[in-house]
Amino acid sequence: DAGVTQSPTHLIKTRGQQVTLRCSPKSGHDTVSWYQQALGQGPQFIFQYYEEEERQRGNFPDRFSGHQFPNYSSELNVNALLLGDSALYLCASSLGENTEAFFGQGTRLTVV
Amino acid sequence: QQQVKQSPQSLIVQKGGIPIINCAYENTAFDYFPWYQQFPGKGPALLIAIRPDVSEKKEGRFTISFNKSAKQFSLHIMDSQPGDSATYFCAASSPGGYQKVTFGTGTKLQVIP
Numbered sequence: 370d371a372g373v374t375q376s377p378t379h380l381i382k383t384r385g386q387q388v389t390l391r392c393s394p395k396s397g398h399d400t401v402s403w404y405q406q407a408l409g410q411g412p413q414f415i416f417q418y419y420e421e422e423e424r425q426r427g428n429f430p431d432r433f434s435g436h437q438f439p440n441y442s443s444e445l446n447v448n449a450l451l452l453g454d455s456a457l458y459l460c461a462s463s464l465g466e467n468t469e470a471f472f473g474q475g476t477r478l479t480v481v
Numbered sequence: 482q483q484q485v486k487q488s489p490q491s492l493i494v495q496k497g498g499i500p501i502i503n504c505a506y507e508n509t510a511f512d513y514f515p516w517y518q519q520f521p522g523k524g525p526a527l528l529i530a531i532r533p534d535v536s537e538k539k540e541g542r543f544t545i546s547f548n549k550s551a552k553q554f555s556l557h558i559m560d561s562q563p564g565d566s567a568t569y570f571c572a573a574s575s576p577g578g579y580q581k582v583t584f585g586t587g588t589k590l591q592v593i594p
Contacts, residue, residue, distance in 0.1 A: 373524070402580040411487075411570050411584030412525065425581045459524050467579045469515070472524035 371396060373462050373473035381479045382450050390445040390476045394462030401443040402470060403435060404459040412459055418443055419466055447478075455480045484508050487571050487585030494561055495593055502556045502588045504571035509552070511573035515582070516545065516556050519568045528569075529556075561592045 374393045382388050394401050400419045404412035414427035418437035432448045441462075447454055457477050461470035486505045494500045506514075512533055517525035531538045531545045531554065538545045542559040558565055571585040 400580060404582075409587075411572075411587050412582075414581050414583070417580045427581070461524075461580065461582075463580055467576070469527055469530070470580050470582065472517075472526065474522070474524045 373398075373460055373471055375458075375460050375473040375476050377476060378474070379477045379479075381481060384450055384452060384480055386450050387446065387448045388450060388478060390447075390458050390460075390478070392443045392445070392460030392462075392473060394441050394443070394460075395471050398462035398464050398471070399441050400463045400466055401437060401441065402461045402463075403443070403445045404461065404472075405429070406457040406459055406475070408456070415445070417466070424466065450480045452480050454478065484583050485571060485573050485585040487588060489588060490586070491589045491591075493591045493593060496562060498561050498592070500558050500561055500565075500590055500592075502569055502571065502590075503553065504555065504585050505551075505553045506573050507552065508573070508575070508583075510575045511583075512576055513574045513579055514545070514547065514554055515572050515574075516543075517570040517572060517584070519570065519587075525570060558590075561590075563592045563594055566590055566592050 402417040403415040406412040416426040421437045434446045437443045457475040459475045460473045463470045515530035516528045518528045519525045529540045533549045544557040547554045572582045
C-alpha cells in the first residue's frame with residue numbers, strides 16, 4: 370500500500386519564479402493538507418483540501434495556492450518566490466477531515 | 482504566535498534512559514494532542530496521541546502524560562534506544578479540523594550507546 374507520495378523530492382528555483390509541487394494521498398484517503406517546514410522548525414499549516422475545495426487556511430499569503438483533483442491528488446503552487454520560501458513542503462492525507470493525518474516525505478525547495 | 486510551546490530544544494540520554502519532553506498549550510479549544518517522530522529527510526510520523534479526557538496513555542515504550550488544568554502534556558520514552566534518535570514534535574488540533582495541526586518547535590533527541 371503506497372503511502373503519501375510527493376514529487377519532486379528536491380527542487381531549486383530562482384527568486385521571483387513560480388513553483389508547483391504535487392501530492393498523491395494514501396490509498397483510500399480523500400483529504401489533503403499542505404505544510405511548510407523551515408529548517409529547525411516545526412511544520413506550519415498552509416491549507417487543507419476536501420471535496421476539491423479549500424476548507425481551512427493557515428497564515429500564508431495569497432502567493433500560496435492549491436488545487437485538489439477528482440482523484441484526490443493535490444498541487445501546491447507558490448508564485449513570486451522569495452528566499453524565505455526555502456523549506457521542506459509536506460503533504461498530509463487522511464480519510465475525511467477529522468481523522469489522523471499521514472505525512473509524505475516532503476519536497477525540499479531551495480530558492481536562490 | 483506560538484500556540485504550543487515545547488522544551489527542551491535538544492536532549493542527550495544514554496541507552497536505557499528515560500527522556501522526557503514537555504509541552505504546553507494556550508488554546509483551550511484544542512482537544513487532540515498527537516506526538517510525531519521525524520527522522521532526517523523524512524516526513525513526520527504519528528507516534529502516539531491523546532485526548533484530554535484521559536491523564537495517561539501508553540503505547541509500547543512511549544507514554545503521554547496529560548494535565549488538562551495546567552494545559553501541559555509530556556512524552557516519556559522508556560528504555561530508550563539509539564534507534565529512537567530523532568526529532569520529536571508535540572502538536573495539537575481542534576474539533577472540526579484535525580488536519581490543521583499546530584506543531585511545537587521540536588526536540589532533537591540523541592540516545593548514545
